[in-house]
Amino acid sequence: MTISLAVSDILVARAKSGDLDALEGLYRAFETPVYNLARRILRNAEDAEDVLQETFLEVVKSIGTYRGDGHLWGWVRQIAASKALMKIRREAVRAADEFDETTAGGAPAAAVGMNLDLERALEHLSDTGRAVVWMHDVEGYTHEEIAEMMGKTVSFSKSQLARSHARLRKLLAAGPEA
Amino acid sequence: MTHCTMDDLLALRDNEGSAWARRHADGCEACRKELEALYQRMAQLKALPPRSPARDRWPEIRTAVLAARRRRNTRWAGWSMAAAAVLAGVMVFRPFAPPSARAGELARARATSAQLEDRLRSSASEGRVLTGRDAAVIAQLEDQIAAIDGQLGTRSVSGVDAQLQLWQQRVNLMNQLVQVRVVRASYVGL
Numbered sequence: 001m002t003i004s005l006a007v008s009d010i011l012v013a014r015a016k017s018g019d020l021d022a023l024e025g026l027y028r029a030f031e032t033p034v035y036n037l038a039r040r041i042l043r044n045a046e047d048a049e050d051v052l053q054e055t056f057l058e059v060v061k062s063i064g065t066y067r068g069d070g071h072l073w074g075w076v077r078q079i080a081a082s083k084a085l086m087k088i089r090r091e092a093v094r095a096a097d098e099f100d101e102t103t104a105g106g107a108p109a110a111a112v113g114m115n116l117d118l119e120r121a122l123e124h125l126s127d128t129g130r131a132v133v134w135m136h137d138v139e140g141y142t143h144e145e146i147a148e149m150m151g152k153t154v155s156f157s158k159s160q161l162a163r164s165h166a167r168l169r170k171l172l173a174a175g176p177e178a
Numbered sequence: 179m180t181h182c183t184m185d186d187l188l189a190l191r192d193n194e195g196s197a198w199a200r201r202h203a204d205g206c207e208a209c210r211k212e213l214e215a216l217y218q219r220m221a222q223l224k225a226l227p228p229r230s231p232a233r234d235r236w237p238e239i240r241t242a243v244l245a246a247r248r249r250r251n252t253r254w255a256g257w258s259m260a261a262a263a264v265l266a267g268v269m270v271f272r273p274f275a276p277p278s279a280r281a282g283e284l285a286r287a288r289a290t291s292a293q294l295e296d297r298l299r300s301s302a303s304e305g306r307v308l309t310g311r312d313a314a315v316i317a318q319l320e321d322q323i324a325a326i327d328g329q330l331g332t333r334s335v336s337g338v339d340a341q342l343q344l345w346q347q348r349v350n351l352m353n354q355l356v357q358v359r360v361v362r363a364s365y366v367g368l
Contacts, residue, residue, distance in 0.1 A: 018247075020240065027236050036228040045232065053235045060243050118222050137220045162184040168219065169184075169212075 005033065005073040012072060015063050023063075027056050030073065034080045037139065041084040041131040043123065051087060055080040081135060085149055088127045121171040129164035136161055182209045191216045280338050287345035294352040301360040312358050319355045323348060 007029050014022035031052065038051035058079050066075050122130055128150070135141040136157070141149075143157040150157070182190070186199040190213055195203075203209045326348045330341065 020243070023243070024236055024240070027239065031235075032228050032230050035231045039229045040226075048229075049231050049233070049235060052231055053239055056235070056239045057242055060239070118219070119226060122223075133223070138223050158185065158188075162188055165188060165216065165219070166184045169215065172219075 005029065005071070007072050009068075012063075012066070012068070016066070023056075023060055026059065026063075026072075026076075030056075030076050033073065034076060037077060037080050037134070038084045040122070040134045040138070041081070041127075042087060043127060043130075047087055048084075051080060051083045054083045058083070077139065081139070081141075082149060085131060088131060089151075091127065118168075118172065121168050124171055125164050125167060129160050129167070132157055132160040133164045133168075181206060182212070187213050187216055191220070277338060280342055284338055284342045284345060287342060287349050290349050291345060291352055294349070294356055297356055298352075298359060301356075315358050316355060319351055319358070323351050323355070326351070 007026065011022050011025050015026050034055050035048055035052045038048035038055075039045060042048050042051065055076065059076060062079075066072065122133070125133065131150075132146055135146050135149075136143065143154045143161075146157040147154045180202075182199050182202055186195060187203070187209065189195040190199055190203055203213055326344050330344050330348075
């Protein structure tokens with residue numbers, strides 16, 4: 001995924017002063033990467049759109065506290081990832097998800113054995129497993145950072161990554177009628 | 179033969195693998211293939227096309243932001259008006275200073291004024307030297323004090339607050355007069 005995430009300092013300064021046009025400029029710059037991150041972590045498109053909206057409401061509210069340390073995208077991404085993970089946690093509490101792809105949020109029984117492309121295979125992971133794979137392998141978060149954001153241990157993050165990759169391997173390797 | 183686990187392979191991919199896992203993967207065809215598949219999968223994940231939202235969420239965000247700003251402004255305006263009303267009430271009615279306290283302040287102002295009068299009288303007998311400019315300042319201050327005395331002598335100034343205000347002004351002017359007449363004049367007199 002290659003998206004330009006460059007934002008001018010002037011735009012950021014205007015956004016900090018509350019200029020709505022500048023805030024919309026930030027929204028336009030980060031709309032797709034934020035949605036993409038949320039959509040890759042979450043199973044549902046509507047939930048990902050909600051995360052997009054919640055993220056930008058938070059950006060508008062807190063842009064004054066952004067001190068310019070590091071790239072703005074890193075700051076926005078942190079907010080988006082937290083919102084997406086919060087949604088998973090809420091859903092997990094609701095559905096008593098035990099973070100086990102074999103028992104909850106995992107592949108429907110009919111899908112096991114199907115030859116899937118990577119895109120579809122990702123959707124057959126548990127919510128937590130998919131989030132860890134995406135955040136670690138694509139976004140570049142460390143296990144320590146993921147553990148902190150999820151309120152879990154580093155071992156939990158590592159084991160989720162290993163189990164999810166084992167499952168991806170199985171899903172991608174299986175033949176059509178296997 | 180023990181092969182690398184997925185944990186071992188992921189650690190190797192992230193350059194965190196153990197020496198044993200590294201040695202094993204170097205010599206084991208199956209594990210080397212698994213490791214290569216992991217590298218490829220990570221590259222494929224990164225190459226997935228970005229997804230875009232089906233609809234534009236900005237209008238809803240904008241509406242929410244404007245609504246929040248309106249609420250905040252209304253709240254601030256309410257607080258400001260309430261604060262201004264309270265301040266005005268304090269200034270006019272001085273609710274925290276009971277009448278007895280203000281009467282005490284009035285008595286203190288009168289006493290201070292009398293002490294300053296005594297000091298001026300004693301300094302007048304010492305025959306100190308004044309510059310022309312100081313003499314003019316003294317005349318001006320004495321005129322202002324006389325005007326206040328005139329007001330204090332009328333029946334229109336009957337309330338404690340009004341009297342207190344005038345007596346405090348008188349004390350202030352008397353202080354200035356002492357400053358010019360005693361301190362400055364004695365300096366010139368040296």
